[in-house]
Amino acid sequence: MSVLLFFIAAFGTLAGAIGVISLKDPFHSVLALVVHLISLAVLFLLLRAEFVAAAQVVVYAGAVMVLYVFVVSYVGGQNLPGAQGPGRAGTLGAFACGLALAVELFIALLGSGLQAIGTSGAHIAAGFGTPKAIGALLLTKFLAPFEIASYLLLVAAVGAVMLARRRGGLDDDGDGRPTISAMDFMRPRPFGTGTMAEGFGHGETLSATRSAERQERPT
């Protein structure tokens, strides 16, 4: 039974992966990646990694893929002009690179001389891979990586907001390129900056007053 399930899930992961790189429409690529991720979660379950499988489905196939779908529909999932691919020679070169990498990885992994690689794994205790066991590991032995990961998430969230912010944030110096400096955080801002009012069109008046301030200041 587990052998059959393994082959079904492995077929799903590989078919999803090939679909991601071969489908023309980016939206279809995202859907192929969802198939890949759910099949991969089945493989994780077969490896007794229950919590990782659940996190895979909830975090990846749920949250991250929704983010992708939003961005694809915002940027436009249509075939971009001139994006037919790198041409025949480039495709063949990339295929050869991928094949060489696969052969190399096979040699490195399967020829590693590890005795246990041919077995179905060591004997494991009853609670292996459950949320209880993983949580205990995260909060005792791996507390420092856990905390660092939370800081990394915070930094990434702030960075994404800075990158994709709508208006009023980055001042335009007149040459069409937005610039930002440390002084922008120190300067007192007009009332309503950073609130929902800015996003609903009040922002134009805000940025108008700000560029007026900038012209008043001696440069």
Place this chain on the structure above:
Amino acid sequence: MSIAWYLAVSALIFAIGAGGVLVRRNPLVVLLCLELMLNAANLALVAFSRMWGNGAGQVFALIVMVVAACEVTVGLGVIVAMHRHRLPVDLDAMRELQG
């Protein structure tokens, strides 16, 4: 199933993802291919965790998932910013970062 089968699937997924990064020119699809490569690494980590009967590999896989989520957030933010500044969303057209 022996652990070697899982490692073989992981190697194939990684190679497919690397080939996709080389072939595709749409940055969204390149980000998806990076996800494929990270997931291949995750599968290898969980397989080795099962092989040793040790939970450390699963914790490592969770941390890799966190890093992948950060990478997606920043990468999609860059793509949205490119779209806002009317830059072409095409990797071959972005030549200003070549130093």
